[in-house]
Amino acid sequence: MEANTQQPQKRPVGMTILLVMSLINACWNIFSASVSLIVKPSMTAMYKNGQLEEMMQPFSAFGGDFAKAMNEGMQIFSQIDSKFYIILLVLFIASLIGVIKMFKGDKRGFHIYSVAQICMLIDNSLYVYPLQKPSPFLSDLMFTAMFILLYYLYFKRMEMAKTTQNPD
Numbered sequence: 001m002e003a004n005t006q007q008p009q010k011r012p013v014g015m016t017i018l019l020v021m022s023l024i025n026a027c028w029n030i031f032s033a034s035v036s037l038i039v040k041p042s043m044t045a046m047y048k049n050g051q052l053e054e055m056m057q058p059f060s061a062f063g064g065d066f067a068k069a070m071n072e073g074m075q076i077f078s079q080i081d082s083k084f085y086i087i088l089l090v091l092f093i094a095s096l097i098g099v100i101k102m103f104k105g106d107k108r109g110f111h112i113y114s115v116a117q118i119c120m121l122i123d124n125s126l127y128v129y130p131l132q133k134p135s136p137f138l139s140d141l142m143f144t145a146m147f148i149l150l151y152y153l154y155f156k157r158m159e160m161a162k163t164t165q166n167p168d
Helices: 013-048 053-056 056-061 064-078 082-103 109-128 137-167
Strands: none
Touching: 013 053, 013 064, 013 082, 013 137, 053 056, 053 109, 082 109, 109 137
């Protein structure tokens, strides 16, 4: 009797690197969206009544541009609806689930990840990009498309390797 000598298919190193980067990104943004959701009401109130400007006085040593950028960032932060962070949190959890499934070789993870990433672009387009001048939409779109395309190509490559190993 001949033992089945077929090796389990090895994930390409490049895909592993992308998956680790996506895993770190999802975890960081789950944390970030959670914190933003929690602190948004108090930070918005502090910004609106001028307390935040007083707190930023020590940072004026970094120069006027830094204080201006911080002030503009807080202005945008105070205008973003809290629903944005709730939606973002859910989408990053979905993205994390997709990445974990892709780590296990499950192609459904690619679909979950892709849909979550596209929905994040829509979420940002509704709540954040209109407030930012210039809008980072194009760079975010290109970055998202690059990751989705690379994952797609890796899965396609793995499927092709399977069919060449098993010419049934």
